Amino acid sequence: MCIFLYNYFLCNLCRKDLEDIVELDRDFENFDVEHNRNQFCWDYQDYIFLLTKRKSLLTLMKNRQKIIGFCLSVIVGFESELYKIIIQKEYRNKGLGKILLLFHLGSLKIMGVGFSFLEVSHINFPAICLYKKIGYKVEYVRKKYYINSDALVMKREL
Numbered sequence: 046m047c048i049f050l051y052n053y054f055l056c057n058l059c060r061k062d063l064e065d066i067v068e069l070d071r072d073f074e075n076f077d078v079e080h081n082r083n084q085f086c087w088d089y090q091d092y093i094f095l096l097t098k099r100k101s102l103l104t105l106m107k108n109r110q111k112i113i114g115f116c117l118s119v120i121v122g123f124e125s126e127l128y129k130i131i132i133q134k135e136y137r138n139k140g141l142g143k144i145l146l147l148f149h150l151g152s153l154k155i156m157g158v159g160f161s162f163l164e165v166s167h168i169n170f171p172a173i174c175l176y177k178k179i180g181y182k183v184e185y186v187r188k189k190y191y192i193n194s195d196a197l198v199m200k201r202e203l
């Protein structure tokens with residue numbers, strides 16, 4: 046394995062990268078539908094919209110030229126919200142999600158951001174494990190936020 050991490054802005058994001066991202070998103074959401082029917086994957090236009098209209102940070106993890114994971118935060122003033130983090134299935138449980146997220150949060154800090162917030166279904170055990178391992182704490186619970194689960198709102202100081 047030969048892993049690289051990059052922070053991307055729309056100007057250096059090629060169409061192929063974005064297509065890989067959308068495909069990863071679709072795979073995750075297909076899997077997730079069984080567990081959480083209230084989440085939908087984003088398409089190409091959704092990503093373009095977000096990256097052009099909102100101040101955001103997109104971090105890609107590549108194994109050579111192939112995208113194997115990414116995360117995306119939107120920045121509002123001193124705070125950010127983690128909208129997406131996905132590692133391709135066959136690369137999970139190897140410590141890569143942790144490396145990706147720590148790199149991403151470190152970059153946000155360099156950009157002057159102070160806090161990261163996120164929302165996760167209370168039955169998404171792998172994601173909650175990852176977030177807790179790197180220091181996110183549950184702020185509050187949104188009961189029945191998703192069709193079959195609650196949402197945990199978590200926060201971490203950068």
Ligand SMILES: CC(C)(COP(=O)(O)OP(=O)(O)OC[C@H]1O[C@@H](n2cnc3c(N)ncnc32)[C@H](O)[C@@H]1OP(=O)(O)O)[C@@H](O)C(=O)NCCC(=O)NCCS
Nearest residue numbers: 130131132137138139140141142143165171172174175178
């Ligand atoms: C959540 C996700 C990004 C984690 O990525 P990952 O690369 O598998 O995570 P890591 O291997 O870096 O694991 C980080 C920590 O969480 C723990 N963990 C991860 N998955 C776990 C699982 N299924 N069971 C138990 N612990 C788990 C690991 O043990 C590790 O702890 P450690 O550092 O003490 O060993 C990945 O599972 C994924 O892409 N899920 C689908 C998308 C998703 O649910 N995104 C979050 C939406 S809010």
